[in-house]
Amino acid sequence: MSSTQHTRKIALIDCNSFYVSCERLFNPKIRKRPVVVLSNNDGCIISRSNEAKALGIKMGEPYFKEKEIIVKNNVQVFSSNYSLYGDISRRVMRTLKRFNSDIEIYSIDEAFLDLSNFSDNEIEDVGHEIRSTVLKWTGIPTSIGIAKTKTLSKVANHIAKKKQSGVVSLIGIENIDPILEKVEVNDIWGIGKQLTKFYHKNGIYNAKQLKNKSNTWIKKSSSVLGSRTAMELRGISCIDLETTTSKRKSCVVSRSFGQRVESFQELKEAVANYSLNASEKIRSEALVAKSLTIFIRTSPFQSRYGFYSNSKTIDFPIATNNSIEIVKAALSGLETIFKNGYRYQKAGVMLSHLTGSNGGKNLFSSDRDEKINSLMKSIDNTNYRYGRSTLSLASAGVHKKWNMRRQHSSKIDTADFYCLPTIRN
DNA sequence: TCTGGGGTCCTAGGACCC
């Protein structure tokens, strides 16, 4: 039957050790060396080269705990540089779009691509072509998994990561049970710690066992998400490709401080900055927020100082993206939850119930609002052109306690991105 | 001494209504 030639085919393209690969683009000397990239504040290890993985350095582990191995093996360490990674990510995604515009950009380093238009016979070759094109045009190595559903393409991708070729297709394989049997249940997309514990208790250890478990049992014992996962393992698609970028529903800006903060004044500065940052973000997406939550907390790892965590949510009478209003609300919220005598470790601002801003007009908009809107626009433009915090409402010093630690920055400016050397095969 | 940040979705339970 020729119709089987055009079964649904979803590819998951995942960049290998993405942040490490980005740093390597600018620093060819570290190509074969062990490399790690740290989270904000140089807190945790969030990206590892294969060489670093081989040394036993764990994902998500605090940097200080791995320091010994790192020093001993001369592992190259980088603070994260998100604007750089964002730029390279856009380059990768643009390249992928050439193969099909039906693409779901799932994260900074992953995308689902609909390849149903290709025949079963050629699909693996297409995978290899995508892989080599992305490598040639961006310098980023990828792994590609292709299958009938998103969950299965994740499985295929998981296997592809361990293969030299980097491409694995499950299309056209009659019985995938022997493959699924080798996939541990906790490695399945959508199954985290809690579900793993539960499935283990019920004798389910791998993807094959979950796939062949009765649907009624799964439905009864977990949420709809659990049964959706099992259906997808059976090749029945339940999770659609989200190709249109839907407007987001919330926006969080939060940071751990470089050093503990105790003074109200310093906390206020940090919160004002995060508020400005969040307002700017939602304005750039033409959104307004109906409510704001501000939260502060001390370190959960240092109980000897006493743990304190609190938040306050404030509703705006009229949804807004006005920096002044948002900062004001955040600071008044902060006042209600701030307690003296604690060593604060983190603060954040969340804007939620976001909706489209209708070009900044609403029933109650006035001349004054129009003026504020154009003021906001000029702030955003200036910041865009000359860098963040060129103009800001709070006196945002650069040497404050709460600023992040970044001791291992490669100092690559995004501007340098345009000087990237051409990459040869 | 040092432990990231930013999202989505689901569910349970409370408030409220008829």
Next chain:
DNA sequence: TCTGGGGTCCTAGGACCC
């Protein structure tokens, strides 16, 4: 006097993702 039960909407918190 009897004091039910079902529906909706909202929120907080949990689980999961990268």
